[in-house]
Amino acid sequence: MAKTVAFLGLGHMGAPMATNLIKAGFKVNGFDPVTELLNAAAAKGIGKCSSPQEAVNNADFVVSMLPNGAAVECLYIDTDKLLDDISYKSLIIDCSTISAASSKRLIHDAKIKGLHAIEAPVSGGVSGAEKGSLSFICGGASSDVDKAKEVLEPMSSNIFYAGSAGAGQTAKICNNMLLAIHMIGTAEALQLGADNGLDTKVLTDIISKSSGCNWSVQNYNPYPGVMPEAPASNNYAGGFMVKLMCKDLGLAQETASQSKSYTPLGSLARNLYGILNLRGGSDLDFSSIQKLFQEAD
Amino acid sequence: MAKTVAFLGLGHMGAPMATNLIKAGFKVNGFDPVTELLNAAAAKGIGKCSSPQEAVNNADFVVSMLPNGAAVECLYIDTDKLLDDISYKSLIIDCSTISAASSKRLIHDAKIKGLHAIEAPVSGGVSGAEKGSLSFICGGASSDVDKAKEVLEPMSSNIFYAGSAGAGQTAKICNNMLLAIHMIGTAEALQLGADNGLDTKVLTDIISKSSGCNWSVQNYNPYPGVMPEAPASNNYAGGFMVKLMCKDLGLAQETASQSKSYTPLGSLARNLYGILNLRGGSDLDFSSIQKLFQEAD
Amino acid sequence: MAKTVAFLGLGHMGAPMATNLIKAGFKVNGFDPVTELLNAAAAKGIGKCSSPQEAVNNADFVVSMLPNGAAVECLYIDTDKLLDDISYKSLIIDCSTISAASSKRLIHDAKIKGLHAIEAPVSGGVSGAEKGSLSFICGGASSDVDKAKEVLEPMSSNIFYAGSAGAGQTAKICNNMLLAIHMIGTAEALQLGADNGLDTKVLTDIISKSSGCNWSVQNYNPYPGVMPEAPASNNYAGGFMVKLMCKDLGLAQETASQSKSYTPLGSLARNLYGILNLRGGSDLDFSSIQKLFQEAD
Amino acid sequence: MAKTVAFLGLGHMGAPMATNLIKAGFKVNGFDPVTELLNAAAAKGIGKCSSPQEAVNNADFVVSMLPNGAAVECLYIDTDKLLDDISYKSLIIDCSTISAASSKRLIHDAKIKGLHAIEAPVSGGVSGAEKGSLSFICGGASSDVDKAKEVLEPMSSNIFYAGSAGAGQTAKICNNMLLAIHMIGTAEALQLGADNGLDTKVLTDIISKSSGCNWSVQNYNPYPGVMPEAPASNNYAGGFMVKLMCKDLGLAQETASQSKSYTPLGSLARNLYGILNLRGGSDLDFSSIQKLFQEAD
Structure with missing residues (x-):
């Protein structure tokens, strides 16, 4: 008999992730406070629940994909107090990108109530969610992460284990800051x-074969025209939006402030993306930072 | 009959480069104002000349490897006026890392006198010079660069053509800034x-397979112990010294200032390497920037 | 009859502040968990209480001077729950430098219990605390701030009113970031x-009379020898320590992150002071940032 | 009999400066390659010369006010070779803001030809030029600077002596960087x-009386509405334009690069002004940097 997944949060990321679970044979009961999202998900075979409590009832896995730490803490602990309604047999998998502190609180409070929870923030964006090619960067007890693989695999091409509670969130923001x-x-x-008169395609080619090489220059080049399929060659549409990068860089700075770590380039990156966000670039792909260094049209 | 190369500048880089030309069958006439360097080179088969004028006499190629732009301009134009002594049949290949402005001046002044010159700054360091695995990033007339390959190949594993005079220098400093x-x-x-408690080997592994991936994390990891063979695991000895990175980052900032380009991270990188350079890190490998973010011993 | 002040926290700042209240005719009942501090305060006429509860009993004013927000929240709300023991006639004046969020929580929770509380973070350091020349930057209800002046005046030369709860903390960190x-x-x-060969006294004189003028160059010059009485001319001893500046800059960055404000120079300042703090400058005066730009001895 | 001043460069700054010399009783012979500027100056009593050579003929003082170092070097040395035409009795006063290197070259080359020259870059902008309230920051032989005071005084409210050749330029860019x-x-x-909800007038008042105080917050507040007469309250019109600040910050970075000095905040300031310059702020007053931290309209 099919295992049951409660899926909480059916937005741009959550909906296609849940759909991939359906395709993999899971029974999925979904909830989202936005009726339109709930109906759209139902159209794809996701069970329509009228409350998070209804969704988690008797689930084998509870997967959540929420926009920020406050939403996660309200749902599980402070407002909806969902930890009180989740069955002992359920494994909680929170895929939201939130602070390590919020994530540790969820995993800790679950444990106190005799439940099991892990964090599994993702990278790969909407397109990765649709294709089932996300990377999950997991933190929590390794035995729980092992059990979670059954439900993570249909949604992913990579599952990383970063360490104990909070380590997955920290690893993700370290990656995204870099x-x-x-x-x-x-x-x-x-x-x-x-x-200075160089051809940016030639320069890209030289750097890609030299010590300056990195994922951005090689796979996601920000200069228009260098890579026809990159957002830069499509007016910076789609991809990973500036406002989402701002959120991750803010989390990185809060983490650094609390651990008394110093990240001068990471701090400056947050501020440059922030300026771009304020000055009209909020919904563009994050490679549009290129515009900050060019004359305005 | 063997072709003749005049090799000017027989320091840490120049000496092993010239030695590789000897091995490849060239006749090499060398000059360096430091007698010890000249004698050491002679012991490896490099002809010992008492002046740059003697070295360039009747050479097929004139290769120079000097510490900065002032040295190059003094040698060829302002003090030694070597352009007056070089034969029309010679091809001048300046391998020094200098400003695009200095390099353009050399190539331009050579042309006015009916000579041919290219720039070919290198990356790969002393170890690349010894192994004959340097990268040359060439600028100048493409026909001249093509002719230079005969002499560059025995010293290199990569020869890039960046564009006209100055382009090679600019491409190199763009790469090194990045x-x-x-x-x-x-x-x-x-x-x-x-x-925040993560294992840096695990974090390196995650980042290396994710969007944060770059040459440093993957090939030259700065955290002690992650890669046994990296300078970081050997007290940051050897490699590419902080003071040399400072020189390149200074060139990048001068170029940016002249072209009215803005490079906030590149500028901050110059300043952070500068602080490390002033505070005792001058002769360490450049991955020792890690120390700036850790408590002093 | 003398009014009574409960003084909580008798460290480097609290002890001399409380002593000035004694001199002004207040009866002061003090508490500090460190016995040595309590005894030292008692020697100056401050009443020795065995608990914060004993200290606040029947006090007209409750003044606290604690190292961070966690200490303030533990004392008043979470652990000692002192708000339950404070009399309705008391006015709570928290002089600690903490986040606006922590301060708002204290003032809000006090209000819910029918109590009055304000924030009054200070500037002026240990020397200002001893001389009674601190600046208080107050936030809370203006009527409460007016009432607080009776007890603040003997300790201060300036009392500012920044606005409602949190505004005092925010104004202080804006000032200190700048x-x-x-x-x-x-x-x-x-x-x-x-x-570049300039005499730093001459340069200080020019800048002080020109548009570059600021409090640091004019009153607290960081270059050794320019001002004989400044910490810079006394090996950077005394004054406002680097580690305390790091704390304030961390609060500024947390505030900026939460309000989605961007402060590129403020962020970089936090990172530069952090590097100095890590690399041996923790207990020096904050003008020792000068050393970061000079060759190590 | 009136002394004669040759005035070279009659733009926004030069024309009102020359006019103040007329008012002070000097005979002024002017030159500018732009005919309109020359005619406008003639309308104010400035003698109209058809070449710089004609202007300097028999002058007691030669004053130049040019846009950059290349213009100064072309005029005096490389193209017009004006040093060959200036009388031994003349004192050359170059008021242009240029690199210390260019300025040293002018003063040095003048000396070799038996002439006397000083640098006297100004601060105070167009309004200071009109009101005769500029600050001159002089470099060169102190006896020459003393002689120059006769002609500088009618244009100024402050005359500083920074030191030998180049010191005036360096002091000016240090001030402007700060x-x-x-x-x-x-x-x-x-x-x-x-x-965070503060009233910026209240915050300005607090900072102006505290350790954050500086010339900008107190005299030239960048937040609209705080000071009715500041450019910020007049749509950032007039004043000292962003593009001119960019020029000065570029000179500061070139100087720092050459002296191997590190100025992390100064470098970041150049980049932030550069971004503003590129993104539409070029002709606004430099206090418009405030816009970079606010949502675009």
Whole structure:
């Protein structure tokens, strides 16, 4: 008999993730406070529940995909107090990107109530969610992460185990902070080259084969025209939006402030993305940081 | 009959480069104002000349490897005026890392006198010079660069053509600026992880397979112990010294200032490497930027 | 008859502040969990209480001076639950520098219990505490701040009213962030001048009469020898320690992250002070940032 | 009999400066390659010369006010070779803001030809030029600077002597770099306060009386509405334009690069002003950096 998954949060990410679970043979009971999202999910075979309590009833897995830590803490602990309604047999898998502190609180409070919870923030964006090619960066007890693989695999191409509670969130924001840094650095280097008469395709080719090489220059080039399929060559539409990068860089800075760590480039990256966000770039792909270094049209 | 190369500048880089030309069958006439370097080179089969004028006499190629732009301009134009002594049949290949402006001046002044010159700054360091595995990033007339390959190939594993005069220098400093940026960013991310309890080997593994991936984290990891063979695991000895990275980042900022380009991360990278350079890290490998983010011993 | 003040926290700041209240004619009942501090305070006429509960009993004013927000929240709300023991006639004045969020929580929870509380973080350091020349930057109900003046005046030369709960904390960290920025900027400018052969006294004089003028260059010059009485001319001893500036800059960054404000120079200032803090400067005066721009001895 | 001044460069700054010399009783012979500027100056009593050579003929003082170092070097040395035409009795006063290197070259080359030259870059902008209230920051032989006072005084309210050749230029860019830093810092602090609900007038008042005080917050407040007469309250019109601040910050970075000085906040200031310059703020007053931290309209 099919195992049951409660899926909480059916937005841009959650809906296609849940759909991939349906395809893999799970029975999925979904909930989202936005009626339109709930109806759209129902159209894809996801069970329509009228409350999170209804959704988690008797579930083998409870998967959540929410926009921020406050939403996660309200749902499970402070407002809906869902931890009181989840069955002992359920494994809770929170896929939201939230602070390590919030995530530790969820996993800790679940444990106190005799429940099992892990964190599994993702990278790969909407397109990864649709294709079932997300990366999950998991934290929590390793035995729980092992059990979660059954439900994570249909949604992913990579499952990482970062360590105990909070480690998955921390690893994700370390990765994304570094992504922001080499994306901005790549944009600066390509512009410096272009302003001095270099062909940015030639420069991309040289850097890609040299010590400057990084994921941004090689796979997601921010200079328009260098890679026809990249957002840069499509007016920076789609992809990973500037406002979402701002959220992750804010989490990185809060983490750094609490652990008394110093990240001068990471801090500057947050501020540059913040300026772009304020000055009209909020919904563009994050490679649009290139525009900050070019004359306005 | 063997072709003749005049090799000017027989320091840490120049001496092993010239030695590889000897091995490849060239006749090499060398000059360096430091007698010890000249004698050491002679012991490896390099002809010992008492002046740069003697060295360039009747050479097929004139290769120079000097510490900075002032040295190059003094040698060829302002003091030694060597352009007046070089034969029309010679091809000048300047391998020094200098400003695009200095390099353009050399190539332009050579042309006015009916000579041919290209720039071919290298990456790969002393070890690349010894192994004959340097990358040359060439600028100048493409026909001249093609002719230079005969002499560059025995010293290299990669020969890039960046564009006209100055383009090779610009491409190199764009690459090295980006290298500095992702090295610092990698050090920040690994320290942020470590300060929050992550295992830096696990974090390196996750980032290397994710969007944060870059040459530094993958090939030259700055956190001690992650890669046994990296300078970081050997007290940051050897490799590419902080003071040399400072030189390249200074060139990048001068270029940016002249072309009115803006490189906030590149500028901050220069300043962070500068602080490390002033505070005792001058002769360490450049991955020692990691120390800036850790408590002093 | 003398009014009574409960004084909680008798460290470097609290002890001399309480002593000034004694001098002004108040009866002061003190508490500190560190016995040595309690005894030292008693020697100056401060009543020795064995618990915070004993200290606040029947007090007209409750003044607290604690190291961080966690300490304040534990004392009043979460652990000692002191709000349950404070009389309705008491006015609570928290002088600790903590986040606006923590401060709002205290003032809000006090109000719910029918009590009155304000925040009154200070600037002026240990020397200001001893001389009774602190600045208080107050937040809360203006009528409460007016009532607090009776007890603040003997300790201060300036009492500012910034606005409602949290505004005092925010104004203080805005001021201190700006102080850090112009201190670092002053150190950079003086070093740039010195490195180019200028006399730093002459440069200080020019800047002080020009548009670069700021409190640091004029009153607290970071270059050794320019002002004989400044910490810079006394090996950076005394004054406002680097580790305390780091704390304030961390609060500024947390505030900025929560309000989605962008402060690129403030963020960089936090990181530069953090590097100095890690690399041996923790207990020096904050003007020692000058050392970061000079060769190590 | 009136002394004669040759005035070279009659733009926004030069024309009103020359006019003040006329008012002070000097005979002024002017030259500018732009005919309109020459005619406008003639209308104010400035003698109209058809070449710089004609202007300097028999002058007691030669004053130049040009846009950059290349213009100064072309005029005096490389193209017009004006040093060959200037009388031994003349004192050359170059008021242009240029690199210390260019300025040293002019003063040095003049000396070799038996002439006397000083640098006297100004601050105070167009309004200071009109009112005769500029500050001159002089470098060169002190006896020459003393002689120059006769002609500088009618144009100024402050004459500083910074030291030997180049010192005046260096002191000016140190001052202006620091001005940029505290202007940006002030904008960040005021925005952080405003985003957290503070009244920016109240915050300005608190900071102006505290350790955060600086020339920008007190005399040239960048937040609209705080000071009715400041450019910020007049749509950032007039004043000291962003593009001119960019020029000065570029000179500061070139100087820092050459002297191997490190100025992390100064470098970031250059980049932030550069972004504003590229993104539409070029002709606004430099206090418009405030806009970078606010949502676009």
